[in-house]
Amino acid sequence: MPRRKGAPEVNAGSMADIAFLLLIFFLVTTTIETDAGLDRMLPPMEPPEDIDVVIKQKNIFTVNINRNGQLLVEEEIMDIKNLREAAIAFLDNGGAPSGSPEYCNYCKGKRDASSSDNPDKAIISLKNDRETKYSTYITVQNELVGAYNDLRNREAQRLFGADFVTMESEYLNPETPSSVRDELKDKVKRIQELFPQKLSEAETSKNQ
Amino acid sequence: MININRKNKSKLPQISTASLPDIVFILLFFFMTVTVMKNTNLLVENTLPNANEIEKLDKKDRIIEIIVGQPIKQYAGVIGAEPKIQLNGKFAQVDEVGSYVLAKLAEKPEHLRSVAIISLKIDKQVSMGIVSDIKEELRQVRALKINYTTFEGDAFNNLQ
Numbered sequence: 001m002p003r004r005k006g007a008p009e010v011n012a013g014s015m016a017d018i019a020f021l022l023l024i025f026f027l028v029t030t031t032i033e034t035d036a037g038l039d040r041m042l043p044p045m046e047p048p049e050d051i052d053v054v055i056k057q058k059n060i061f062t063v064n065i066n067r068n069g070q071l072l073v074e075e076e077i078m079d080i081k082n083l084r085e086a087a088i089a090f091l092d093n094g095g096a097p098s099g100s101p102e103y104c105n106y107c108k109g110k111r112d113a114s115s116s117d118n119p120d121k122a123i124i125s126l127k128n129d130r131e132t133k134y135s136t137y138i139t140v141q142n143e144l145v146g147a148y149n150d151l152r153n154r155e156a157q158r159l160f161g162a163d164f165v166t167m168e169s170e171y172l173n174p175e176t177p178s179s180v181r182d183e184l185k186d187k188v189k190r191i192q193e194l195f196p197q198k199l200s201e202a203e204t205s206k207n208q
Numbered sequence: 209m210i211n212i213n214r215k216n217k218s219k220l221p222q223i224s225t226a227s228l229p230d231i232v233f234i235l236l237f238f239f240m241t242v243t244v245m246k247n248t249n250l251l252v253e254n255t256l257p258n259a260n261e262i263e264k265l266d267k268k269d270r271i272i273e274i275i276v277g278q279p280i281k282q283y284a285g286v287i288g289a290e291p292k293i294q295l296n297g298k299f300a301q302v303d304e305v306g307s308y309v310l311a312k313l314a315e316k317p318e319h320l321r322s323v324a325i326i327s328l329k330i331d332k333q334v335s336m337g338i339v340s341d342i343k344e345e346l347r348q349v350r351a352l353k354i355n356y357t358t359f360e361g362d363a364f365n366n367l368q
Contacts, residue, residue, distance in 0.1 A: 012229070019232040026239035035271075035327060036262040037357035045347045069367065080367065130337035134330050135257040135366035137339070138356060142259040142363040149261055172263070201343075 038141055043200070058114055059121045061090045065140060067131035080139060087147035090115055091122050091195065106155060106194060123198045144199060151195045164191050251294050252277035257332045258361030265355055270324045272312045274305065276338060277331030291334045293342070302338065305345040313351070326354045332366065
């Protein structure tokens, strides 16, 4: 009997099958998901230095949510579907008379003297009850952010011919080349200055 | 003519599949490295609300998660059905949120600390009371950048 040389070869034909099996397992379990949500800044604990800044009542847009999810906007009951429109009307009002330093030359609102002077002065104050449902609160937040985004989109379209939201997301995307990003940064900043997000959240009311 | 054709056909070489395992392995390794298995199992119900004016949280390294919701069935009998906070895979009280955030911040490299975002994953059914308490805690420790994490969708679906 002739002697065999070396060990017999292992059949590697099924290697591909095994690898495929593993591959399919990882394909199925992988979720390349990124969370998304509404970004907010909380107010710092210590009050700002200049407390004696007086804010005129007409520059504040109050939104109250009660425990049943009903809305009281500027002392009137409002359906949540109309909130965005009302917020846009308030922010875009531009009530300061033309010629005054506060005059807003890009506002397209009604220029009602009893509403906000200009977008920079306009503040939205959001108040909620402890029993308010979180989902209602998020809907209201979403509508208010939406109102700002609508106005910013309008201005971005007018000035740069692009949507603010797409510009901002491109600016925040780390894959965008830095030369493009620098250019976008100025544009995004400029639009943000036209309509600064001033959304104040009062502390939750406890006894209602 | 016909003859030549037939000759060619019969000589058509077989495609070598010897490199197939290699290709598959490369794919396999890619998916193995990309896969992040969910290591925190949820102790609370966590159906996020919908919103459409959202921004993506794509930098995972600077996110601190706080999960809030009603305890799932198997715990509801023990600790009740009131909304609870889940930190690091454990139930926690409201006053633990601040120290948890500080501890998480301390783990992060220095340059990320100022840009860290607190991702609040809060169930739809939770009432605002506990959310306000958490926000108050976060203000105490000066962690002011928050993100109400939501699903993408029509915000008015929340109201039903």
